[in-house]
Amino acid sequence: MRRLRRYGTLIGFAGIVAAFAVLLPDTFLTTRNLLNISQQVSMLAVVAFSMTLVMAMGDFDLSVGSMASLAGVTAAAMFQAGHPVPAGILAALAVGLAGGLLNGVLVAWVGILPFVATLGTLTMFSGAAFVVSDGRTIFGRDIPEPFAAFARGGVEVAGVTLPALTLAALGVFLVVWVLLEHTAFGRRLYAIGGNAEAARLAGVPVARLRIAAFGLTGLGAAAAGLMYASRVASANPTQGAGLMLDAIAAVFLGMTMSEEGEPRVHATLVGVLILAVLANGLTQLRVDSYIREILVGAIILAAVGAAGLGRILGR
Amino acid sequence: MRRLRRYGTLIGFAGIVAAFAVLLPDTFLTTRNLLNISQQVSMLAVVAFSMTLVMAMGDFDLSVGSMASLAGVTAAAMFQAGHPVPAGILAALAVGLAGGLLNGVLVAWVGILPFVATLGTLTMFSGAAFVVSDGRTIFGRDIPEPFAAFARGGVEVAGVTLPALTLAALGVFLVVWVLLEHTAFGRRLYAIGGNAEAARLAGVPVARLRIAAFGLTGLGAAAAGLMYASRVASANPTQGAGLMLDAIAAVFLGMTMSEEGEPRVHATLVGVLILAVLANGLTQLRVDSYIREILVGAIILAAVGAAGLGRILGR
Amino acid sequence: MRRIEFLGLSRAYGGQPALVDVSLTLAGGEIHALMGENGAGKSTLIRLIAGVTRADSMRVRIDGAEVPLASAADAARAGFRFVHQELHIVPQLSVAENVALGRPLPRRFGLAVDWPRLRAEAAAALARLGAVGIDPALPAGRLTTGERMLVRLAALLVAGDAAPRLYVLDEPTAALTHAESARLFAVLRDLARDGAAILYVSHRLDEVMALCHRVTVLRDGRVALAGPTLEIGRDGIIRAMTGREPRGAARPIERSDAAATAARAPVCRLDKVAAGRLSGLDFTLAPGAILGIAGLENAGQSELLRLFLGEGRIAAGRLEVLGRPRPSGPAEAWARGIALVPRERRAEALMPGRTITDNVVLPHLGRLSRPLGLARARAEARMARDMAAQVRLRFRALGQPVRSLSGGNQQKVVFARALAGAPRLLLLDDPTRGVDVDARADLHELVRGLAARGAGVILTSTDLTELLELGHSILILSAGRQAGLVPAAGLTPETLLGAIYRAGERAA
C-alpha cells in the first residue's frame, strides 16, 4: 500500500511513456525525439526546479512567469542599446535576483502571505517588462548572434549532440538537488516547510532563509527567461506567462511521490517530464487539440489518482 | 497594533477610495460610476464569493475560470441549437454543479491535492469548452435577445437603476454569507479549515462536506460564466480564464483582515472592491497601461503590507 | 558554582498580564522545579527566556554578567537548551535531523552535510536516553508520540556551538511511559552532576518531589513561593499553587455506582473481537462502569478506543455498542452519544486558530441548530460557557482562539467538547495530559459523575495512578491482545506495572 502511494505517480508516468512507445513505435522513443522533448521542456524545468526551493518552505512564487519575461526583455533591451552579451545576461540575472529578494522581503519581513505578495509582484514585474520593452517584441538584428546560437548549440557526447538548453536545465537540477538534499540550507528550508513553529523555536533563522530561497527562485526564473529568449531568438513582455502554473503543477505532481507530501526536486523532474511527454506524444498522435487538452487533464488526474487512492486505502 | 493588523487592509482600501475621490472630484464618487464599478466587478465577485467556500476549508479551486468559460459556451451552444433561454441556463448551471462535484470527489474520495485536482480539471473543462463551442466565439444571432438584455437591465429603486448583474452578485453574496456565517454547514467548513483530522474525529463528515462545497463553487463559477456571456452577448471558450487568479487574490486580500487569517466572505467583498476600484480609478486617471500594472501591484502590496507589519510587530 | 539569574520578567497579552515581575535564580548542579496551575505562566516564562516571545521587561545575568536575550540565537549562544511544551518535530525530516534541528550540521568539504556523522551523533544522544530502538535515518513522521518526545529530548544532548549551561524542559514526561521517564530522570541527574542548571516543569508532584532540589511556584503570573523542595513539601506546593488547602486523597472508588446500574443493558459488548493489531477482545461494559486500558506504549490502546468510532476493519468477532452494531464512522458515533478525547490535542482534537466556542460545540452543531441547519450563535455560546465553567477553564473570552490558552487549558477545552453532549459512552485517550493536579481532580470528578448517571467510560493513560484512581477494572493489553481483565481494587501502580510486564513477557 505504501508502495502504491509513493510510486503511483511514477507508475503513471511509466504507463504514459509505455503507451506512447507502443502507439508511436517509430518516432517516440528515438534519441532525437527524446532530446527534442528535453529541450522543449528545459525552460519549464528550470523554473520548476527553482520553484521547488520556495515550495520546500511551504511557500509559493507566482511571479516566476512574469520574472522570466522581464529578464528576457531586460537582456534584449541591453543588447538593443549596444551592450555586449555578457552584460545583458548579467543584468537579467541581477534583475531576477533583486526581484526574488523583493519577494522574500515582502514575505519574511513585511509579513505578506506568499500568494498575495508574489501576485502583487507578478503584476509589477509584468508591467516593468512592458515598460522595458515598450510593449514590443525585440528580435532580429537586435539579438546578437552568439546569444541566439547558444540555444541552437550543444555538446557532442558519444555521437549524440546534447542540446545546450538540456544541459543548462541539468545544471540547475544538480545545483538545486545539492542545495536541498545535501546542505544545511536546504534541510532548514524543509524544517520551515514541515513545521515553521518548530523551526523558529529551534533557532532556525526563518526570515533570512526565506529571503535567500525567494532570491534563488527569482534567479532561476531569470535564467529560464534568458533560455527562452535564446531559443526563440527574441523577447516579448509576455512570453514567460505560461511557465508559472505549469511549474507549480510539476512540483505538485512530484509532491504526490513523497511520504509526507513534501516537494523534492527529483520528484519535480518527474512532474516536468509528465507534462512534456504528454504534450509531445499527443501532438504526434495528432489528437485533436481540444480533445488533447481534455486528455492531458484526465491523464494527469489518473496518474496522481493512483497515488491518492493508495493514501486513502492505506489509512 | 491589533487594530492595525485587522484593519490595515480596510484602511488601505479607504485610502485608495479617498485618493481617487480627490484626484477625480467630478467623476469618481458619482452614483453612475459606482454603479458601473459594481457591475464591472460582478462576475469576479460571484467567483470570489463562491471560492470563499472552498477556501474556508483550506482548499483551492483553480478550475473556476475554465468552468465559467465552459458554462458560457454550454448555454450559448444550447441557444444555437434552438433551445429556449431557461433550458440553456439550466444546462450551464448543471454543468457547473457536476464539474464542481467532480472536483470534490477527486479531492475528498480519490485524495488528490486540491491544487493538482483542480489544475487537472481546469485543463479538462477548458478542453471541453473548446469542444462544445468548436473553438469559436458564439455571438450575434445565436445569442437570444432576452439573454443579452439581462446584463443590460436593472431594477429601478428611488430613481436609481441598480444593474441586474450587481443585484445578482449581491444575491450570491447573501447566500454565501448566510451559509458560511449562519449555518452548521459553514461552521463545519471552517472546522475543516482549522484542522481537518480533528474535525473528522469530532464527527464532521469531512468528505461529504468537501464535495458539497466544491459543488457549490462550481455552481458559482457557472453562474459567473453566464453573467459574463450575458454581458458580452457572446461566449468563447477562453473568456473566463482571467477570473481564477483575480478571485483567489481577492479572497487572500480579504484573509489579511481576519485575526487568524481565515477567509470571510465580507472580507472577500472588500478584496474584490479593491481590485475593481483600482482598475476603474487608474483608467480614469489615464495612467499608461504599463505603469498602471506596476501601480496596481504596488498599491495592493502597500495596502496588505500595513496589515502584515502589524502582525509582525504584535508578536 | 554557576548562577543564572532572570530578573523582572513581565509579559502581557492584549492587556492581560501573563507574567508580572517574576525573578528566578538557577544554580549549576541543581534541578529546579517550576510549578503552577494551568495558565499560571510557566510556558510563557520559558518562551521569554528562550528568546522566542518578546518580553515586556527582562534582565538576564550569568555569574553576575548581564547577557542579551532577544532571540533564539542569543539563547543558544548563552548555552540554554529547551524542550517546549508542545511536541515540535518536523515529520518530513529524519530523526537525526530533528535531533540536530537548529544546530550547525556536521559537514564535509565545508558544504555538504556529513550524514554518517550526523546519524552517529543522533544515535549516541538517543542511546543515552535508552531509545536504542529508534533508527536515526527514519523520517520522524513515522514515530509514535512517545518516540517523538524522546527525539526532542535527545536534541538537548547533542553537542552544539556553546557549552550547555541550562536545560529547560516543559512537561517532558506528559507523553512518556514510566520506564522512559525513569531513564530521563537518570540523565537529568547526570547533567546536573556535571554542573548544568536544569529548569523542570511538570504537573506530577511525585516526580518533582523525587527529582528536584528547589521549586518555584507561580500563581497568576507571580511568584507565590520559592525554596528547597523538601522544606516546602507536597502540601506546601499545592497550597502555594492554588491558594487553598489541599483536598484529601482521591475519593475511594464507589463500587455501588456501578452495581446500581449493572442490571441495565450494557453500553458495549465485545465478543472475541479481532481488528488490525487487536485480538481477543472480550468484555462487556455496563452502564456506570469505568474501564481502564493498561499496556506498554503502543500496545494498541488508541486503536481499541477508535474501534468504537467505527474506525478500523473488524476481522473477527462481534462488537455491539449501545445495543446496536458499532457506528460507521465518527459522525454517526457522536450522533449516537459516543464521545472521544483523542490522544494528541494539537493534531487530533483542536482547531488552534478557532475560538473556544467553535472548538467546544463542533460535534454538537447538529443538535444546536435550527431546522435547515441555521446556526444559533447564542445557544452555542451558552453551551461553551456552561462547559467552560464545568471544566474550570481559565480564559479571557469565549471568542479567543484556543491557540492562546495555556497547554492544560487547551486540554480542558477538548474535555469540555466530549462532556458537552452528556455522552453515553465516553472514550478517553490519556485525557488529563498536562492538566494541573487540582484541575485533574475536578475532571476526574466530572467523569465519575457522568458514569454515576449511567454512562460507560473507557480510559487509557500513561499515568498508572490515574488509571487506578478512575478505573473500576483494568484491561491489560499486550501487543494488541487482551491479556487480562482485573478489578482495580487492591492494585497499586507498582503491582499493575508488574502485571503489564509479565503479560508482555508471556506474549514474547
Add this chain to the structure above:
Amino acid sequence: AEGRVTVVTPYLAQPGTQFYVDGFKAAAAEEGWEVNVIDTAGDIAAAVARIEDAVTQGVDAIVINVDPAQVEAGLAQAQAAGIPVVGMDAGMHPMLATNVTSNGYAMAVETATYIVNRIGGAGNVVMFVFDPFPPVQMRGVIADAIFANHPGITVIDRVTPDVQDGGIADSRAKMEAILAANPEPGSIAAVWAAWDQPALGALQAIEAAGRAGEGIVITGIDANPQARDAIAAGGNFEASVAQDFIGIGRTAAGAVARLLAGETIREPVIYVPTRLITAANVAE
C-alpha cells in the same frame, strides 16, 4: 483641435495591434489629441468596463480594437452619452461610427493560392489556425476551401497552437512533433499559418530538424518584421501578407478627426489595402 481619445484593446501584446496603435498615436499627435491606450490583456468584459470608464470620464471619442458585438454594453453607454466610437480593425456594428480594417478574406486567398501554386497543386499541408478569434478563423475557412478545391492536396494536420506565450514556442514544439511523426523527406510539402508567429515557430522546427533542404513552403499572414527578416533570408518561409497597420491606425485617426469636426461617416467599413510580401519585394 483639442480632443481626448481613449483606445481600448484586449490585444496590445500582439505586434499588429501595436503598429496600428502607433499609427493612431502618430496621427493623434499631429492633431494635438490626448490619447489614452488601454490594454485589458485578453479580457473582453474588462474591455466593456474600460469603455464605460471612458464614458464616465467624458472623453471626446473612443476607439476600439475588439469585436463590437461583445462590448455592446459599453457601446450603448457611449451612444447614450453621445460619444462617437470608431472601430480599428474591430468589425462592423450599428453602434460604431465606422470600422477601419484590412480585408481578411483577401489575405487568406493570397497565401493559400501562393502555396497551391508553389507545390503544383499536390502534397501534404500542415495548417496552423486559431478559430476562437473570428478574424483569424475566417482566414482558416478560406484556406480550407482553396486547399479542398485541389484533390492532390491533403491537409494532414490542423493545429491550434497555445498563444499564451505569443505563439512561437508552442507552434515550434507542435511542429517538431509533426516532423517526428512524418520523418520521410517530402512527406510535408507546405505549412500554411493563419498568422506569422506559428509560421516562425514552424520554420525554427524545420531548421532545427535539419530538414530545411526539403523545400517545405511556409506562409504566414501579417508580414511582421520578424517574418520579413525570415522571408528576406531566402529560406522556407516564403510569403506573408502585409496589412498596412500604420495605415489602419492613421485612417482610424482620420475617421475620428472627421467625427470631431461634426461630419457623419457614411461607410460602415473602411478598407485599407494589403500586399503580398515575398523575397521579391520584401526589401522595399
